[in-house]
Amino acid sequence: VSEKTTKKSLKKLAKNEIVMIAITFLLLFPDFHGWFGGMEGRAFDLYMSLFSRSKVASAKVVVIDIDDQSYSGCFEGVSPLKPSKVVQLVNYALGRGAKVVAVDLITDSSDYRSARFNTNPGQTLIWAATAEAKDLDISFVDWLFGTTAQPMAPGQALGQKIEPDSPFHWAVPAYPRDEDLRIRRLPRYYPWSGHENRFLSTLPRRTAMEFSLLEHRSFDSDADEVMVTFQGEKLERMLAREILACPTSDQMAAGQFDNLFLNASIANQKPNHLEGRIVLIGGTFSAGRDFHETPLGTRPGVVINANAIQAELSGHFIHDPPKFWLFILDLSIGSVVAYIIWVAGVKKPRPLIWISIIAVVLLYVLAGILLYSSDILWLSWTGALIGALVGFVVQMWDDDSEGAVKT
Amino acid sequence: LSSTSTLVLMAVLASGSLAAESVKVIEADSGWTSQSQSVAAGGTVQADGPISGAASSKNLVLDCAQSGRLAYSCKTKPCTITACSKMPSSDSEVRLIDPPVTFLGSLWDGFMKRRARAPVLLAARAGGSPNDALLLQDDRGIHWGPALRRVLEGSYCFRISYLLDGSEAKTFQIGWDRSVDPEGLAALPGLTPGGYRIEKGSSGSCNPDPEASQAWVVIAPTNRFAELSADWQKAVKWLDELSAGGASPQTVTTARQAVLAGLAEVLESR
Numbered sequence: 274v275s276e277k278t279t280k281k282s283l284k285k286l287a288k289n290e291i292v293m294i295a296i297t298f299l300l301l302f303p304d305f306h307g308w309f310g311g312m313e314g315r316a317f318d319l320y321m322s323l324f325s326r327s328k329v330a331s332a333k334v335v336v337i338d339i340d341d342q343s344y345s346g347c348f349e350g351v352s353p354l355k356p357s358k359v360v361q362l363v364n365y366a367l368g369r370g371a372k373v374v375a376v377d378l379i380t381d382s383s384d385y386r387s388a389r390f391n392t393n394p395g396q397t398l399i400w401a402a403t404a405e406a407k408d409l410d411i412s413f414v415d416w417l418f419g420t421t422a423q424p425m426a427p428g429q430a431l432g433q434k435i436e437p438d439s440p441f442h443w444a445v446p447a448y449p450r451d452e453d454l455r456i457r458r459l460p461r462y463y464p465w466s467g468h469e470n471r472f473l474s475t476l477p478r479r480t481a482m483e484f485s486l487l488e489h490r491s492f493d494s495d496a497d498e499v500m501v502t503f504q505g506e507k508l509e510r511m512l513a514r515e516i517l518a519c520p521t522s523d524q525m526a527a528g529q530f531d532n533l534f535l536n537a538s539i540a541n542q543k544p545n546h547l548e549g550r551i552v553l554i555g556g557t558f559s560a561g562r563d564f565h566e567t568p569l570g571t572r573p574g575v576v577i578n579a580n581a582i583q584a585e586l587s588g589h590f591i592h593d594p595p596k597f598w599l600f601i602l603d604l605s606i607g608s609v610v611a612y613i614i615w616v617a618g619v620k621k622p623r624p625l626i627w628i629s630i631i632a633v634v635l636l637y638v639l640a641g642i643l644l645y646s647s648d649i650l651w652l653s654w655t656g657a658l659i660g661a662l663v664g665f666v667v668q669m670w671d672d673d674s675e676g677a678v679k680t
Numbered sequence: 681l682s683s684t685s686t687l688v689l690m691a692v693l694a695s696g697s698l699a700a701e702s703v704k705v706i707e708a709d710s711g712w713t714s715q716s717q718s719v720a721a722g723g724t725v726q727a728d729g730p731i732s733g734a735a736s737s738k739n740l741v742l743d744c745a746q747s748g749r750l751a752y753s754c755k756t757k758p759c760t761i762t763a764c765s766k767m768p769s770s771d772s773e774v775r776l777i778d779p780p781v782t783f784l785g786s787l788w789d790g791f792m793k794r795r796a797r798a799p800v801l802l803a804a805r806a807g808g809s810p811n812d813a814l815l816l817q818d819d820r821g822i823h824w825g826p827a828l829r830r831v832l833e834g835s836y837c838f839r840i841s842y843l844l845d846g847s848e849a850k851t852f853q854i855g856w857d858r859s860v861d862p863e864g865l866a867a868l869p870g871l872t873p874g875g876y877r878i879e880k881g882s883s884g885s886c887n888p889d890p891e892a893s894q895a896w897v898v899i900a901p902t903n904r905f906a907e908l909s910a911d912w913q914k915a916v917k918w919l920d921e922l923s924a925g926g927a928s929p930q931t932v933t934t935a936r937q938a939v940l941a942g943l944a945e946v947l948e949s950r
Contacts, residue, residue, distance in 0.1 A: 306794050339804065354804075377803045401803040406796075407707075413792045423796055447799040456800070463799075476802075529923075556804030559923070559932075560811075560830055562893065563804040574802030 286615045293607035293664050300660050301600060305416050309655040314451050316655070318568035320642065333484065333586055334579045335371075335547060336510040337362055337554045339378075340528045343512055344558035346519035354556075356384040356432075358517060362554050363398065365516050367391050370548035372487050375399045375480045375582075377446060377555035377575050385432040397442055397483040401476055402435050403428030404445040407466035417596050423449070424466035425473050437468065444479035446578055448565070455566045458498045458591060459581055477578055481585030484551050496590030499581055508579050510534045511546075530557050533576050553579050591645075603657050609633055610661045623669070630665055634658050703727045703763050704743040711737035711754075714763075720887040725763050732760045733772070741777065751777045810838070810878050810895040812936050814912040814943065818902045821867030827878060827897050828856055828864050837886035840868070843875030843896060843944055851886040873901045875944025896940045900947060908943050915939040 303309060339348070348354050359378060366374045368391060380400055392398050404425045427435035430443045447463065448456045461478040465471040474482070477499060485492035514521055555575025556563060563574035584590075613629045634657060641652030702724040711734035712719040714726070719740065725731060733740065733754040740752040744764035752761045752774050759771035768774040813827040824838075840850045854866045879894045881887055900908045915936070923932045 302791070379801070379803050401801075403801060404799075406798045410793050411796050423799065425799070446802040448802055449799045450797045456802075558804065561804030563802060565800065565802065574804065577802055 282615075286612070289611035289615050290608055292667055293611040293660070294604060296664050296667065297600070297603050297607045297660050300603075300663075301417070301596075302413075304655070305413055309659070310451055313655050314455060314457065314568075317457055318455075320645070332509060332583065334508065334551045334553055334582050336508050336534070336575055336579055337366060337513060337516065337552055338510045338534070338575065339513040339554075339556035339558050339561075341558045342521045342528075343514040343517070343519065344556065344560060346514050346521050347517045354378060356380070356388060358513075359554070360385075360388045360390070362513055362516060364391050366547055366552040366554065367393070367396055367398065370545060371396065371552040372549050373397045373399065373480055373484045373551045375401070375444075375476060375551065375553050375578075377401050377476065377553055377578055379403060380431050381429040388431075395487060397487065399442040399444055399476070399479055399483065400430040401446045402430035402443040404447050404463075404473060406447075417600065422460055422463055425463040426466040427473055437471065442479070442483070444474045444476040446476040446574065447473075448577070455568060456577065457568060460498055461496065461585075475581075477581035477585050480551060480553070480582050484586070493588060493590060496592055498591040499584045499589060507535045508533060508576065528557055530573050530576065533572070551582060553582065599652070602652075603660060606633065606637055606657045607660055607664060610664055614665065626665070630661050634661050703745075706741040706743050706749060707739055708741070709737060709739040712740050717887060723887050727764050729763050730760050731763055732758065734758055747776075749777050751775050809880055809893045810897075812896045812933075812940055813898075814905075814908060814940070815897050815899045816902065816905045817871075817873060817899050821865050822871070822899055823863045823865055824854060824856075825858070825862050825864035827895060828854075828858075831856055831880070837881040839879050839881055839886065839888065840871070841877045843877055843941065851881070853886075871899065873899050873904070874948050875899075875941060896937045898940050898943045898947065900943075904947060908947065911943060912939070 339354070344354075347358055359376070359380065363374055363376060372395070374396070376399070378401065381403060390398055404427045406423045407426050425445060425447060427443070427445060429435060430439075431441055433439065435443060445463065448459050450456055459475060459477065462472040462474050465473050482492050484490075513519075553575060555573070555578065557573040557575060561573075564571050565574060565577060567577065610630055610633055613633065614626060637652075637657050644652055703726070705719055705721055705723050705725060707721050708719045708723075710718070712731055713733075714729060714731045719725060719731060725742070727744075731740065731752075733752070735756055735758050736754060737759075738753040740761075742750050742752070742763055744750050747764055747766065750764060750766065752768075752772060755771050755773065757771045759769060761769065761772050761774070766774060766776070810824075810827045810831060811829050813829075815827060816823045835853065835855045837851055837853050840852070841847060850868055850871055852866055852868050854864060856864055858864075875896065875898050877894045878897050879888070898908065898912075919932055919936050919939070922935060927935075
């Protein structure tokens with residue numbers, strides 16, 4: 274009788290495991306279609322608000338900001354921004370010894386073609402290029418095996434179409450949005466559509482890489498993503514209107530993003546305030562429409578890029594393992610849950626089983642937070658949580674049915 | 681069939697045949713033109729119509745419904761292809777890149793594929809698009825100047841569509857130079873007063889520009905302009921205060937467009 278009971282019991286365990294594998298596999302599809310994205314994103318946001326790291330070793334980035342007053346006073350409130358003024362800003366930064374100058378403005382006007390820049394050896398000038406995603410269809414197989422980066426085709430920078438041999442440095446400030454349209458993480462490069470084995474570097478990665486090369490510092494160029502919501506200390510900035518000495522109006526209200534920058538502009542602090550640093554030229558002016566939702570609130574693109582550069586330099590990377598390995602991990606969790614249910618058996622009080630399962634899931638979430646805190650990877654936990662709960666309900670329903678038959 | 685049903689049926693059939701005549705352009709490199717206008721991704725061309733390509737033009741992809749997606753390219757010489765034709769001329773090449781999809785196939789595709797959201801560019805653009813405004817229409821034409829505040833001098837084609845249902849209304853060309861004509865006067869015969877969306881065509885053409893942003897304008901006739909302008913000025917003052925009070929640009933835009941929609945409603949209701 275005992276052997277028979279053991280055999281029956283093992284059969285039950287096998288059944289539990291098969292049900293769990295099936296549930297875990299089926300849950301891949303809603304996950305693939307982004308149905309867990311919103312919940313996952315909220316968990317990420319909560320984590321960011323609780324554990325956001327705010328310290329960096331040393332702030333290397335200075336922003337030259339075209340704010341509303343600069344836009345109105347220097348650029349006469351018209352756009353595209355007057356190339357001659359943008360060139361003046363670039364040459365100002367180069368002339369004051371900035372090591373890397375990154376221009377986070379769309380410069381597709383042909384007037385830039387004749388512009389001259391005073392770049393010295395040991396300085397690098399990088400231009401933001403427009404880019405367009407060429408193929409937005411993601412297949413389930415590609416998603417599962419980790420090739421989800423969207424191919425991009427670069428457009429223009431410096432008034433020229435980007436080619437593989439374009440004679441200037443360029444990069445794309447392109448960021449993917451989550452299902453809730455928020456920006457959370459940034460792939461560091463995109464496959465170049467139509468060019469096999471070529472990649473487009475993102476603006477923060479390219480900027481940090483050039484800076485590290487010039488400084489002879491090591492640089493991790495292989496990590497998958499960087500945290501764009503990394504919030505360093507308040508950024509240092511200079512206002513374009515101070516550099517260009519434009520007329521300003523006392524009537525204009527303070528900029529709504531002033532609180533993201535240090536109070537005083539650093540323009541008049543010391544003559545060599547830009548020397549050896551990264552200068553990011555961008556705009557917070559309203560007409561630029563470069564404002565984006567992040568877990569930390571609405572942020573101008575130039576601020577997100579500046580923080581992403583700091584994250585690059587500080588090594589705050591995220592590795593994105595193929596979904597397949599996360600699926601295997603989910604299977605393991607499912608297997609443990611099935612085992613708990615089997616060990617507990619139907620005769621054990623249900624609250625005890627609940628507590629055991631919740632403990633497993635909490636351990637999983639905790640492991641996820643630890644891995645993320647260590648800049649290793651962001652562990653998707655929603656599938657595991659839902660899988661465990663659905664599995665539990667299915668198993669209990671199955672046990673109840675068996676009990677009813679026996680009765 | 682009742683006469684109403686017949687009319688509805690005719691309308692449906694007519695819209696079906698119209699839809700069958702236009703073909704969506706999925707992708708187009710520069711160098712392709714149809715009826716003297718450059719062909720751009722997102723636009724449409726006439727099915728079975730000729731499309732000319734410069735020498736070595738590549739990457740013209742058309743969505744030819746029943747025939748699937750076809751990609752055309754010119755060889756070393758300029759070529760002319762027939763939209764959705766599978767037979768290439770001696771100077772062109774055609775290949776099927778996406779076969780036609782059956783109903784079951786589309787269900788399977790829907791399950792096994794998804795469309796990612798397009799990435800956004802984080803760079804200040806201010807791409808010279810028109811801005812929301814109230815415009816005067818008089819005997820000489822429409823005074824577009826107030827809507828072109830952010831647009832640099834140059835020659836442009838603008839696309840106008842009705843605010844109410846989004847249907848395309850008109851396109852017009854303007855040589856915009858604020859030092860010569862700050863009013864930006866251009867006639868657009870047949871455009872009735874009311875609310876409209878306005879957007880700039882791509883690269884000097886009248887084709888839609890996927891990166892262009894739309895602005896809302898209300899076009900008011902002379903006899904109503906003063907009254908509406910007074911309301912609009914009050915609203916602008918309030919919107920400035922709203923912006924100064926820390927409201928996000930999106931909030932201010934929404935509020936401004938709500939005001940314009942209200943003005944359009946007032947204008948059109950009388």
